Amino acid sequence: MLKSTKYNTILYFLSILAFIMAFIIVIPLILAFIYQDGNNIYQAFYYTIIISLITGTILKLPTDPENIYIDLTTAMLLCATGWIIVSLLGALPFMIGIEKSFIDSFFEAVSGFTTTGITVFTGLDLMPKSIIFWRSLMQLLGGLGILTFFLLISTRAQGETWQLFSAESHKINVSRPVPNIFKTVKILWMIYLGFMFLESIILIFLGLSVFDAFTHSFTTLSTGGFSHYDASIAHYANSGYSHYILIEYIITFFMFLGGVNFLLHFRFFTGNYKSIKNNSELKTFIKLILYSTIFITILIIILNTAGNFNAEEIFRKTLFQVTSIITTTGFGTHDINSTFFPAAARQIFLVFMLIGGSVGSTAGGIKVMRLNILGRLFKREIKKIYLPDHAVLPVTLDQGIIDSDEINKLTGLFSFWLVLIVVGGIITSIFSDLDGWQAFSGMFSAMGNIGPFFFSVEKMASLSPIIKMTYIIGMLAGRLEILPIIILFTKKAWEK
Amino acid sequence: MLKSTKYNTILYFLSILAFIMAFIIVIPLILAFIYQDGNNIYQAFYYTIIISLITGTILKLPTDPENIYIDLTTAMLLCATGWIIVSLLGALPFMIGIEKSFIDSFFEAVSGFTTTGITVFTGLDLMPKSIIFWRSLMQLLGGLGILTFFLLISTRAQGETWQLFSAESHKINVSRPVPNIFKTVKILWMIYLGFMFLESIILIFLGLSVFDAFTHSFTTLSTGGFSHYDASIAHYANSGYSHYILIEYIITFFMFLGGVNFLLHFRFFTGNYKSIKNNSELKTFIKLILYSTIFITILIIILNTAGNFNAEEIFRKTLFQVTSIITTTGFGTHDINSTFFPAAARQIFLVFMLIGGSVGSTAGGIKVMRLNILGRLFKREIKKIYLPDHAVLPVTLDQGIIDSDEINKLTGLFSFWLVLIVVGGIITSIFSDLDGWQAFSGMFSAMGNIGPFFFSVEKMASLSPIIKMTYIIGMLAGRLEILPIIILFTKKAWEK
Ligand SMILES: [K+]
Ligand SMILES: [K+]
Numbered sequence: 003m004l005k006s007t008k009y010n011t012i013l014y015f016l017s018i019l020a021f022i023m024a025f026i027i028v029i030p031l032i033l034a035f036i037y038q039d040g041n042n043i044y045q046a047f048y049y050t051i052i053i054s055l056i057t058g059t060i061l062k063l064p065t066d067p068e069n070i071y072i073d074l075t076t077a078m079l080l081c082a083t084g085w086i087i088v089s090l091l092g093a094l095p096f097m098i099g100i101e102k103s104f105i106d107s108f109f110e111a112v113s114g115f116t117t118t119g120i121t122v123f124t125g126l127d128l129m130p131k132s133i134i135f136w137r138s139l140m141q142l143l144g145g146l147g148i149l150t151f152f153l154l155i156s157t158r159a160q161g162e163t164w165q166l167f168s169a170e171s172h173k174i175n176v177s178r179p180v181p182n183i184f185k186t187v188k189i190l191w192m193i194y195l196g197f198m199f200l201e202s203i204i205l206i207f208l209g210l211s212v213f214d215a216f217t218h219s220f221t222t223l224s225t226g227g228f229s230h231y232d233a234s235i236a237h238y239a240n241s242g243y244s245h246y247i248l249i250e251y252i253i254t255f256f257m258f259l260g261g262v263n264f265l266l267h268f269r270f271f272t273g274n275y276k277s278i279k280n281n282s283e284l285k286t287f288i289k290l291i292l293y294s295t296i297f298i299t300i301l302i303i304i305l306n307t308a309g310n311f312n313a314e315e316i317f318r319k320t321l322f323q324v325t326s327i328i329t330t331t332g333f334g335t336h337d338i339n340s341t342f343f344p345a346a347a348r349q350i351f352l353v354f355m356l357i358g359g360s361v362g363s364t365a366g367g368i369k370v371m372r373l374n375i376l377g378r379l380f381k382r383e384i385k386k387i388y389l390p391d392h393a394v395l396p397v398t399l400d401q402g403i404i405d406s407d408e409i410n411k412l413t414g415l416f417s418f419w420l421v422l423i424v425v426g427g428i429i430t431s432i433f434s435d436l437d438g439w440q441a442f443s444g445m446f447s448a449m450g451n452i453g454p455f456f457f458s459v460e461k462m463a464s465l466s467p468i469i470k471m472t473y474i475i476g477m478l479a480g481r482l483e484i485l486p487i488i489i490l491f492t493k494k495a496w497e498k
Numbered sequence: 499m500l501k502s503t504k505y506n507t508i509l510y511f512l513s514i515l516a517f518i519m520a521f522i523i524v525i526p527l528i529l530a531f532i533y534q535d536g537n538n539i540y541q542a543f544y545y546t547i548i549i550s551l552i553t554g555t556i557l558k559l560p561t562d563p564e565n566i567y568i569d570l571t572t573a574m575l576l577c578a579t580g581w582i583i584v585s586l587l588g589a590l591p592f593m594i595g596i597e598k599s600f601i602d603s604f605f606e607a608v609s610g611f612t613t614t615g616i617t618v619f620t621g622l623d624l625m626p627k628s629i630i631f632w633r634s635l636m637q638l639l640g641g642l643g644i645l646t647f648f649l650l651i652s653t654r655a656q657g658e659t660w661q662l663f664s665a666e667s668h669k670i671n672v673s674r675p676v677p678n679i680f681k682t683v684k685i686l687w688m689i690y691l692g693f694m695f696l697e698s699i700i701l702i703f704l705g706l707s708v709f710d711a712f713t714h715s716f717t718t719l720s721t722g723g724f725s726h727y728d729a730s731i732a733h734y735a736n737s738g739y740s741h742y743i744l745i746e747y748i749i750t751f752f753m754f755l756g757g758v759n760f761l762l763h764f765r766f767f768t769g770n771y772k773s774i775k776n777n778s779e780l781k782t783f784i785k786l787i788l789y790s791t792i793f794i795t796i797l798i799i800i801l802n803t804a805g806n807f808n809a810e811e812i813f814r815k816t817l818f819q820v821t822s823i824i825t826t827t828g829f830g831t832h833d834i835n836s837t838f839f840p841a842a843a844r845q846i847f848l849v850f851m852l853i854g855g856s857v858g859s860t861a862g863g864i865k866v867m868r869l870n871i872l873g874r875l876f877k878r879e880i881k882k883i884y885l886p887d888h889a890v891l892p893v894t895l896d897q898g899i900i901d902s903d904e905i906n907k908l909t910g911l912f913s914f915w916l917v918l919i920v921v922g923g924i925i926t927s928i929f930s931d932l933d934g935w936q937a938f939s940g941m942f943s944a945m946g947n948i949g950p951f952f953f954s955v956e957k958m959a960s961l962s963p964i965i966k967m968t969y970i971i972g973m974l975a976g977r978l979e980i981l982p983i984i985i986l987f988t989k990k991a992w993e994k
Contacts (some may be wrong), residue, residue, distance in 0.1 A: 346937075
């Protein structure tokens with residue numbers, strides 16, 4: 003038995019994660035049988051299940067289920083190690099089944115579970131279907147994974163764990179949906195999977211194969227963006243699907259849903275419409291999408307950069323790309339670097355990549371709410387100058403006061419976010435021949451869990467393992483909102 | 499007489515600024531006579547003096563010197579309008595003497611007084627010498643201008659004016675140099691001008707003409723970066739000056755001095771060495787320059803990107819460019835976009851442009867101290883997680899506590915800084931054919947008072963007046979640290 007409560011707690015929960023993985027891998031295994039993917043693939047999933055079970059058992063052996071205590075440090079360590087162990091196990095089918103290198107398999111798994119969507123695999127259309135399915139399934143699991151983790155951990159943690167992430171905690175803290183957290187998590191997953199099935203069924207009706215419909219729904223709602231078509235969603239227009247216009251609008255709508263705080267979806271389905279109507283983050287999120295789409299559409303028409311496309315096509319392509327980018331999904335129906343989009347549009351895209359979706363959603367980026375907080379903070383600073391009585395002016399959002407501590411945390415996170423992007427960019431420059439702008443874009447895409455970057459997919463696949471390892475850390479740091487990854491490398495956090 | 503104390507105060511000080519301008523313009527007028535620049539130029543300076551005197555008189559007429567009160571809002575409005583009126587008057591010699599358009603002349607004057615160093619004038623080598631001299635002199639005046647403004651205003655202001663700018667106030671507040679602020683300002687200018695004369699004399703000894711030595715010293719210590727040679731400082735190597743190596747090292751050294759907090763220079767000359775030794779900002783500033791120079795030099799040698807250059811040449815070129823960029827001077831001895839510098843070096847340059855020099859120096863950018871504060875803040879956030887007793891941990895710097903309010907202000911400033919760069923980039927994209935990256939670089943250079951950008955000087959000169967106006971606002975916002983420019987456009991600040 004482990005003496006340290008901290009190590010005991012971490013190993014205990016990691017073993018549970020390993021067992022869950024063994025259980026989940028059964029799904030792609032069944033798919034492998036259905037699609038007759040061959041012995042290599044069956045074995046890959048068998049071995050993954052066995053290794054997961056062995057890992058779970060070994061991790062569980064020294065632990066004592068009575069000696070569990072989750073403080074903030076433990077929760078963070080658990081968060082970081084949890085994502086890593088799940089990605090390591092999730093990488094096994096790629097290593098065993100399609101003989102990819104360790105680093106590429108691990109990269110792909112981290113890109114999956116963090117819903118980043120950068121791929122280092124080429125020839126996806128020729129791959130076994132169960133492998134493609136597993137790639138998409140990882141994104142589905144990762145999408146709601148982080149919110150689940152926070153909610154579950156919170157049942158066992160002290161009050162401070164609610165504070166794990168400034169803005170997240172703000173939302174959850176103010177209005178904890180129901181007393182029973184397990185019930186909340188269950189309902190959230192039901193909503194999430196409900197959306198996923200709804201999208202799949204609609205897409206099947208619109209002519210997609212069952213396989214395509216599910217794999218793409220997985221990566222729509224998780225804002226992951228994996229697609230096994232080189233042309234991404236443009237594939238359906240290119241390949242002559244008669245309903246491709248509706249397909250594009252439907253995927254746009256579900257990407258949008260993936261970018262909304264799932265606690266708002268929860269409230270919608272539990273009849274609490276009022277708090278949705280007054281939610282400032284949702285309002286800003288919708289405004290950002292609508293205004294920028296209208297602006298860019300008009301700009302394209304005025305500047306006449308679209309060639310033969312008509313107004314509806316321009317609007318649809320713009321709406322799709324804007325939604326895909328701000329939700330950090332990374333699907334595409336038109337190359338965002340083509341001259342179709344004027345330079346101003348491309349700049350807006352870049353800013354939207356940085357912003358990302360809502361807090362509590364499956365999206366990456368800095369998150370719209372944090373942007374709102376910064377905006378409020380700035381207004382307060384201005385007011386402080388011209389208001390003569392120098393009253394203590396709080397920063398408020400949705401009738402709640404954001405305390406200085408929360409703003410400090412946000413500032414700290416944001417500055418470290420910048421530092422990591424810079425370090426990642428410099429490492430990329432040193433170990434590759436990419437130019438400065440391209441080098442930055444790789445780490446930027448990884449940290450924001452976005453997907454697209456400003457060099458070719460083949461180039462990404464061929465990068466040095468040192469760069470890939472850097473991006474892996476970047477993807478994890480982005481998804482886990484930095485602090486758990488820092489704590490992972492902080493010696494003092496492991497003590498005692 | 500004006501009833502409003504606010505308007506009375508602002509007009510009173512603006513009139514003083516106009517009179518000072520009339521007085522200063524006498525210097526380039528004398529130069530014009532010495533260099534026989536012709537009647538057009540004499541008239542340009544005459545008219546400028548007369549218009550300045552008339553402006554000063556008109557502004558002074560309705561004011562009452564007894565009815566002066568400077569609160570924070572008034573100080574900010576004064577700061578913004580002061581820089582604008584001085585630039586408007588300073589633009590007159592360009593409009594009258596060399597028949598430049600209003601927008602180009604105003605742009606050049608703002609670029610001068612804010613020490614940005616972006617030029618929209620072409621054919622500088624053919625221009626009358628007194629005009630070139632005036633361009634450089636504006637930078638000399640602007641360089642120490644902002645610190646002077648804060649210090650002078652503070653004598654008449656309430657305590658809160660000390661808080662004008664978070665980090666600035668932090669330094670000044672903690673250790674107000676001497677009780678008599680006028681004496682301090684006088685000593686600071688003596689140090690500044692002393693450095694300037696010293697550099698000029700050394701450069702004359704090294705073979706520069708008296709004219710070249712002074713105009714370049716003006717723009718070295720002010721970290722302004724105006725040069726009337728297309729090749730900037732590389733001119734001296736290119737034109738066969740035998741001491742060009744020493745010239746480059748000397749200019750590097752004085753750029754460095756310009757990037758140091760002038761209150762530290764003050765302490766040095768008043769014998770307070772201890773506080774210099776313990777100054778964390780100075781330490782970080784020196785470390786950033788040294789470590790990056792060594793790193794880039796080694797990288798160039800390893801990657802063999804320098805061709806025929808020897809190690810000393812590589813080191814010298816790197817040191818010069820690093821110092822020029824981090825101090826936001828913008829002088830060059832080697833094109834930073836050439837393959838001489840590997841991509842990693844160019845990324846470091848970009849980051850250094852963002853960082854800028856020290857607080858209280860003549861440099862632009864975010865400032866090294868703010869970077870230090872962010873670093874401390876982040877460390878504190880990490881400590882808060884693993885320290886079990888949850889003590890209130892202050893963010894400390896140089897034995898002083900940085901309070902949350904100051905960090906909030908910093909965050910507000912920084913976020914608005916980003917917003918302005920984005921807005922400027924989008925405006926540039928809409929009204930020009932520059933690509934996304936180039937479009938950003940223009941506003942980035944303006945906001946950081948840097949100088950260099952990623953498109954040609956001819957292109958800058960030919961940009962739409964809308965873009966030039968945007969950059970003018972950007973240069974002013976960068977130099978005045980944003981808040982005064984926001985207050986200028988805030989209706990409520992003008993009330994009462
Ligand atoms: K993504
Ligand atoms: K400059």
